Structure formats: C-alpha cells, structure tokens
Amino acid sequence: MxxxxxxxxxxxxxxxxxxxxxxxxxxxxxxxxxxxxxxxxxxxxxxxxxxxxxxxxxxxxxxxxxxxxxxxxxxxxxxxxxxxxxxxxxxxxxxxxxxxxxxxxxxxxxxxxxxxxxxxxxxxxxxxxxxxxxxxxxxxxxxxxxxxxxxxMTSDIFSLPHTLTVEEAIENIRSHDDVEMVFYLYLTEEGGRLAGVVSLRQLLLSSPETSLNKIMNRRVMKVTTDDDQTTVAMLVDKYRLLAIPVVDDENVLVGMITVDDVIDVIEEETTRDILKMAGTDESETLTQSAFKIAKIRLPWLLAAFVGGLAATAVIGRYEAILAEVLVLGAFLPVVMGMAGNVGVQSATVAVRGLATGAIDVRDTVPLVLKELRVGLLLGSFYGVILALYGYLMHDSLALGEVVGLTILVNMTGAALLAVLLPMIFERLKVDPAVATGPFVTTAIDIFGVLNYFVIASWIYEL
Structure with a gap:
C-alpha cells in the first residue's frame, strides 16, 4: 500500500x-x-x-x-x-x-x-x-x-522637559496620542537641548511623584542632522534601537529616526551596492528607455571589454604553445571561470562588509590572510580534481599538472585580488561597490590567462 x-x-x-x-x-x-x-x-x-x-x-x-x-x-x-x-x-x-x-x-x-x-x-x-x-x-x-x-528623520516628535514628574509625563502622553513615539520618551532641558531618554516601560514602573531627571538615561545614543544615513542604520542595528534622536550642532532635539526608516535605508543601500557592482544604478529601474539603460551600463562593460582585449593579447603572445598543445584551449574556460567565481564571492563579502561596518580597512591583513587560506583550500580541492580529469581523459601527466596547478594559483590569486582591491579603493575614498566589479573582473581575467600559459610554458618547456 x-x-x-x-x-x-x-x-x-x-x-x-x-x-x-x-x-x-x-x-x-x-x-x-x-x-x-x-x-x-x-x-x-x-x-x-x-x-x-x-x-x-x-x-x-x-x-x-x-x-x-x-x-x-x-x-x-x-x-x-x-x-x-x-x-x-x-x-x-x-x-x-x-x-x-x-x-x-x-x-x-x-x-x-x-x-x-x-x-x-x-x-x-x-x-x-x-x-x-x-x-x-x-x-x-x-x-x-x-x-x-x-x-x-521625522520632525513630528514628542518630547517633554526633564523637570516634570512621572505622573505629569504620563498625562502629557495621553493627551498626545496622535504623535509618533516608539517606546522612548525624549527629555529636554533649557533651549530644547536633549538631556536624556526614558523608556515607556520604565516610566510606567516608576512612582508617580518621581522626577524624570532621576530616572532618565543621560547617555543618549544620538546622531546629528549631517550624519550619513548608513551611520544611522549601523547604530540602530548595533544597539538594537527602535528609534534614535536627531540633534543639531547645539544639541537641540530636532527630530527622530524610527526603525522602519532604517529598514528602508538598509534595503536602499543594499540594492544600490548590488546594482553598482553589476555596473548599473537605481535610475535603470525607473526608465523604460533602451538608450538610457545602455548609457548607464556602457562604462562598466567598457572596462570589462578592455580587460578582455588585454587577455586576448596575452593569449596571442602564447600562440606557439597553443599550436603545440591544442588541448590547452579546451581547459581555458574552466580555469578562468572558477577563478572568476571565487573573485565574485570574495569581492561581494568585502564590499558588503565595508558598507555595513563589519569590515574595516584596518582589518586588511587578517582578511587577506583568511582569503589566502580559503583560496588555497578551494584551489587545492578543484586543482586535484581537474588534474586527475586532465590526466585520465587525455592520458597526459603534463596536462594534469598544468591545469591542476593553474586552477590552484588562479583561485588563490583571485581571492586575494578580490579582497585587496576593495580595501585599496576604500583607502583612496573611492566607492568600492562602483570600482570593484570592473577592476576585479579585468584583473582576474588578465592574471588568470597569463598564469595559465606561464605554467604551461614552464611544464612543457616551450
């Protein structure tokens, strides 16, 4: 059954x-x-x-x-x-x-x-x-x-003087049920300057006659109006805040940013970085014009095109060995493709880490060493497989050595290049998301082709 x-x-x-x-x-x-x-x-x-x-x-x-x-x-x-x-x-x-x-x-x-x-x-x-x-x-x-x-930020914010009592504060909140307030009550002193913050839970659990300045937290996590939205998102995420106050240069409370606004920022920044790495931007999603879309994509593709021409020039330089060992051309796509895939993975991790603050340029050396180990492990694994495949399918030990060693060096080098370039761009104050895509692709292509034929020339002694 x-x-x-x-x-x-x-x-x-x-x-x-x-x-x-x-x-x-x-x-x-x-x-x-x-x-x-x-x-x-x-x-x-x-x-x-x-x-x-x-x-x-x-x-x-x-x-x-x-x-x-x-x-x-x-x-x-x-x-x-x-x-x-x-x-x-x-x-x-x-x-x-x-x-x-x-x-x-x-x-x-x-x-x-x-x-x-x-x-x-x-x-x-x-x-x-x-x-x-x-x-x-x-x-x-x-x-x-x-x-x-x-x-x-929203300027529609509710705050109270820190000199009021808990009972007075609760009465004020009840009479302003139409304002946006997310579990925090911001307290101000003379001139509207931010003095402290108290949670609504703490407010309800305190004695009615207690003064707000006795229960408020004076160490307020805050941002200024000029701070970048990415910085705001990082602070809200790091400290698990539901809202964060915004002050001007004189510490006057002027607004508040809630967690729903931060979610929008994170989504916007993530989308922007992904599109930049792909060689386009948000304006492409807002137009149906083929000419405008082509204009947006053209610079990134031009960089990749130039890299392809450079790789072609390298291949032309080694025409002699290709003529002697024709089977080398059959393995070119796999040794190049695997290096490119590793490069995309490493570059994505590095760019996203820099964007979110999870990675800092001061972490360059540890990150490079980590990617070196990852590249060696992945390159060794696929290098052994490809070497065995080349030897068994073509009955050539030399071919197995060439393709196995090439994929080991290419994947390791691609991982290193893909993490080093974003760090360099970050130090140069260039957006890594914009520059990493075309530069990483071009560098890996040229490096991979050159490395392939140098190793082949060495092993075949041509």
Missing part, C-alpha cells in the same frame, strides 16, 4: 495565492464599475497589502482604484508604501481634491523624500496642496541632504 504525503504550502505560497486572488477580484470590480463593492473591499485590506496589489494591477487602472479608497488616512498609508514610480503616477494623474486629502495624512519625512525627487514645477504644485504646518515641516526637512540623518 502506498501512502502519499502532501506537503503543506508555505506561508509565502499562501500569501502569493491570496494576493493573486485580490488582484483579480479588485480589477474585476473596477472593470465592472462596481464602485460600492470595490470601496468595501479596499477598506478591508491592510495598507501594505493594498500597495502590493496596486503594483500588480494594470498601470491604467492604478490611479482610479487608488482614488476609490474612501478613508484618506488609509489612502495615505497605502501611498507611503507604493513603489516610487507608482507614487509619481498617482501624483501626476490624481484629482487635486483627493490628492490634497491624502497628502494631509502623509508623514512629513515621507513627503520630503517624495517632493525632493520631483522636478521644480511639480514640486511647486505639490507644495501648494499642503497646509501651512505640513509645508513648513517639509521645507525644513528639504534643507538636509536626502541621504543624511536630517533627510530621513
């Missing part, structure tokens, strides 16, 4: 199925012009899920379905989580009345990010829709660089 065991669908599979059904149902209701049913259904979907659904709908239907969201506050949450291209579409195609109601509920930091990306004429039109308070907050945030702490 056979027993069949059905595998339980994963949470991701269940989510994808549910999302597909939502997309189909919402689009069907829209096509049928069943507006009442459509609005009722949209009101039951979580804003994050609805933003994802809108991204999968036909582009021509997106704006009309978005405007069908009855509650402006919910629409603002959906709007904040839409992909950048859809947000621009909503901005340019939505009716002014609907747009004004939605923007009134969008957090100032999200609005500043969005407005900062728009052309001047669209920026002025959008600013005209904002209320006075929102407009002032957005303008104050736009003065900071987009990738700085000031550029990603």
């Amino acid at each position: 056979q027993i069949s065991i059905e595998s339980k669908p994963t949470a991701a599979a269940v989510y994808d199925t549910r999302k597909k059904r939502l997309v189909e149902t919402i689009d069907r209701l829209y096509v049928r012009d069943a507006r009442a049913s459509l609005q009722k259904m949209l009101s039951k979907i979580h804003p994050a899920d609805l933003a994802s659904v809108l991204d999968d709908l036909p582009p021509s239907h997106v704006v009309d379905i978005f405007t069908a969201i009855a509650d402006s506050e919910s629409a603002a949450e959906v709007f904040s989580q839409l992909p950048r291209d859809l947000r621009r579409q909503v901005l340019t195609e939505s009716k002014v009345e609907k747009l004004a109601g939605v923007l009134a509920h969008v957090p100032p930091d999200d609005l500043a990010d969005l407005i900062g990306e728009l052309p001047d004429d669209q920026r002025e039109q959008l600013m005209a829709l904002l209320g006075r308070d929102s407009k002032d907050e957005v303008e104050s945030l736009l003065q900071y660089a987009p990738d700085s702490a000031g550029g990603i």
Whole structure:
C-alpha cells in the first residue's frame, strides 16, 4: 500500500495565492464599475497589502482604484508604501481634491523624500496642496541632504522637559496620542537641548511623584542632522534601537529616526551596492528607455571589454604553445571561470562588509590572510580534481599538472585580488561597490590567462 504525503504550502505560497486572488477580484470590480463593492473591499485590506496589489494591477487602472479608497488616512498609508514610480503616477494623474486629502495624512519625512525627487514645477504644485504646518515641516526637512540623518528623520516628535514628574509625563502622553513615539520618551532641558531618554516601560514602573531627571538615561545614543544615513542604520542595528534622536550642532532635539526608516535605508543601500557592482544604478529601474539603460551600463562593460582585449593579447603572445598543445584551449574556460567565481564571492563579502561596518580597512591583513587560506583550500580541492580529469581523459601527466596547478594559483590569486582591491579603493575614498566589479573582473581575467600559459610554458618547456 502506498501512502502519499502532501506537503503543506508555505506561508509565502499562501500569501502569493491570496494576493493573486485580490488582484483579480479588485480589477474585476473596477472593470465592472462596481464602485460600492470595490470601496468595501479596499477598506478591508491592510495598507501594505493594498500597495502590493496596486503594483500588480494594470498601470491604467492604478490611479482610479487608488482614488476609490474612501478613508484618506488609509489612502495615505497605502501611498507611503507604493513603489516610487507608482507614487509619481498617482501624483501626476490624481484629482487635486483627493490628492490634497491624502497628502494631509502623509508623514512629513515621507513627503520630503517624495517632493525632493520631483522636478521644480511639480514640486511647486505639490507644495501648494499642503497646509501651512505640513509645508513648513517639509521645507525644513528639504534643507538636509536626502541621504543624511536630517533627510530621513521625522520632525513630528514628542518630547517633554526633564523637570516634570512621572505622573505629569504620563498625562502629557495621553493627551498626545496622535504623535509618533516608539517606546522612548525624549527629555529636554533649557533651549530644547536633549538631556536624556526614558523608556515607556520604565516610566510606567516608576512612582508617580518621581522626577524624570532621576530616572532618565543621560547617555543618549544620538546622531546629528549631517550624519550619513548608513551611520544611522549601523547604530540602530548595533544597539538594537527602535528609534534614535536627531540633534543639531547645539544639541537641540530636532527630530527622530524610527526603525522602519532604517529598514528602508538598509534595503536602499543594499540594492544600490548590488546594482553598482553589476555596473548599473537605481535610475535603470525607473526608465523604460533602451538608450538610457545602455548609457548607464556602457562604462562598466567598457572596462570589462578592455580587460578582455588585454587577455586576448596575452593569449596571442602564447600562440606557439597553443599550436603545440591544442588541448590547452579546451581547459581555458574552466580555469578562468572558477577563478572568476571565487573573485565574485570574495569581492561581494568585502564590499558588503565595508558598507555595513563589519569590515574595516584596518582589518586588511587578517582578511587577506583568511582569503589566502580559503583560496588555497578551494584551489587545492578543484586543482586535484581537474588534474586527475586532465590526466585520465587525455592520458597526459603534463596536462594534469598544468591545469591542476593553474586552477590552484588562479583561485588563490583571485581571492586575494578580490579582497585587496576593495580595501585599496576604500583607502583612496573611492566607492568600492562602483570600482570593484570592473577592476576585479579585468584583473582576474588578465592574471588568470597569463598564469595559465606561464605554467604551461614552464611544464612543457616551450
């Protein structure tokens, strides 16, 4: 008797199925012009899920379905989580009345990010829709660089004087339930300067008559408005913070960065590094123009092309040995490919480590020694296999020695080059993610070909 065991669908599979059904149902209701049913259904979907659904709908239907969201506050949450291209579409195609109601509920930091990306004429039109308070907050945030702490913070922050009692603080919190506050209460002294911080848990566990300055932590982890967003992300990640305060040059509390903003930064930085190493950038994802995409990719491919020409020149220099031992050409792809793969792995680890702070340029020597050992181990393993394959398949001990020794040296050298180059670029204040890709690829190609034929010439004595 056979027993069949059905595998339980994963949470991701269940989510994808549910999302597909939502997309189909919402689009069907829209096509049928069943507006009442459509609005009722949209009101039951979580804003994050609805933003994802809108991204999968036909582009021509997106704006009309978005405007069908009855509650402006919910629409603002959906709007904040839409992909950048859809947000621009909503901005340019939505009716002014609907747009004004939605923007009134969008957090100032999200609005500043969005407005900062728009052309001047669209920026002025959008600013005209904002209320006075929102407009002032957005303008104050736009003065900071987009990738700085000031550029990603929210100025809508709640703080209290450190001279209040616990009871007074709790009463103040209860009367400000509309402000963003993530388990921390920031305390200020004269002039609005940051004095300390107390967790909401500690606040609730303290006696009502206790003064806040007796229970607050004066050693506040904070950043200034000019600090880079990557630095902020590293601090939040390292110290497991839910939020971090932002101060100006005089230690005046001006804003706060929450963990959800930091997650966005980490995702953005990771995507940017990956695209840079691949020889492109984020602007490619925002355009459908083949000419613009080709222009973005051209410099990286040009560097790889020049490296390929250099490798070709090396091969041409050793035409004599290729003519004598034709089988050497058959092994060229594998000895080059394995070195390139090791180089990509080592370069990715080095670049990502430098970006996250897990690796410092002061760690160059230990990192190089580690990659040397890794390269030797991998090269020895595959070198033995390839040497045996070359000997057994072609009945040539010399060929086995050439390909085995070459792959050992190539993989070891590739690992060293791939970790040394990012460190050098970091010391030269050049973004390793931009330079590593083409330089590592070119260097490994030239080194690998040269090493292959030098070893072959030595062993075959040609």
